[in-house]
Amino acid sequence: MSTARCGGSPPACFGSVLHVTDHSIPDLSAFHRATRTPQPVVVLAFKIDDGYHNAWCSQPFANGVYFTLEFIMKNFFSRLFPPKAGGQPESGRNGTRKRRWRLLQVEPALACNLRCVMCPWREIAQNLENHGLMSQEIWEAIRPYLPEIQSVDFTGGGEPLLQPHLPEWIAEAQSAGCETGFLSNGLLLTKEKLQQILDAGVDWICISMDGADAQLYEKIRIGSNFKRVCENVANIAAMRTGSVPRIMINFVLMDLNCHQVEDIVRLGSRLGVDQINFKQCEVIRGERGKGHGLFGARETRDIRRLKKSLEKARRLAKKLNVATTAFAFTPEERSVCDQDPRDSLFIRYDGVAAPCINLAIGGPTTFLGKEVEIPNIHYGRLPDSDLMALWQTETCKFYRQQFEQRLKAYDQAVVNGMLNNPGGNRLRALEAATAAMPEPPRGCNVCHYLYDI
16 A cells, blocks of 8 residues: 555645635645645635535535645646746755655565455465565665655555564665655554664554454454554554654455444544544455445445445544545546556565556456456566666556546646636536546556545
8 A cells, every 4th residue: 555545645636635614724734744745735726516526536525626736837827838948857845856756665575464354465475485575685776766766655565564674774765865654554563663663764654453442353453463553553652753753544444344433533542643544445356355345336325324424433533633534435537546657666575666556466356346357567677677777668658658648638628628618517527527538557447546446
């Protein structure tokens, strides 16, 4: 799971999107902390029909769609004042040159110490080379490029804390100016291990907890210990300096636990958690992960009931000062997923480079109720090839270009609709913008992430 799926990054195509209700003045500093956006956010508001669903955000809100200044500058002013040839390169944080990659997702381990009921990788993780752990040789092939990477997410299909070099790798990425974090089941996060990771300078830690009591949690996360994980999460809050690292919980919504959405909010608040991410159970390989998801191809009475329940839990979280994120229950096609292969890479435990974890480990899956196949899309392998050479392969360039074309087509259609027919039906205009996009590349067309699930 990427940072985006942990709630760590805003939608890539429009920068940061802020929802404002009841004509309130947006708390930009809180928004900056919650989304970890790299720059201060300036928000411009355009009124759109009440209750309208934004095409690139999954939540409905009363006061309309809010475009960032970045979006306005990109789509309106750039048409009036096109950039001059030979202009200065785009700048990143603190005026420094923008880094080549926004995100490198590194899988420290595909091996895992648990047997979670919904895990799609359990059978794949058996009999792996190097016991399913990334080798130091692969990391050393990544290390020279760390100054070109904005964020390193040490998350894959396994348990990162099984990787003995994790604190060392986090420290090296931090020294190169990268933001760092990882998703863990939390069982191995002893005080000693936690102190090593805190000393390395990690920016965020996300813990998977899919039950708010021992009985349900240990039924889902087979082999874990609810009490110990709760203690380990509380230790992060007690041992961190100020608000760093940011502490998050990932709660995978399933038929087994959907009645505990408010309970996990209360538990997270007691443990000192900053954010809870309500994630759909959308990653399926064969029979693994199948049948637990609560989303569907179209809205039903059950989905409406689940949405109301989740909205209530999120209101409770707001009262308790716990941030939340959630994804859609029905498909809403986006121009590009949060992973955004235009400026990111996934590096598998064995050095295979791919657009994302889903395309790194393909296989039979279920997409919105249909049996389909996710292909293996590989750019090559470290350290056999250099990271930059993998970035320049034809397959990698194809995926980057396809999403660039989708973004441009969507943006252009939105702008044209607003300029040419400002009083028209906004929903119809955005549906037309979605239809204007080229088809997504192979594999992405059957991936729930592209549909905000």
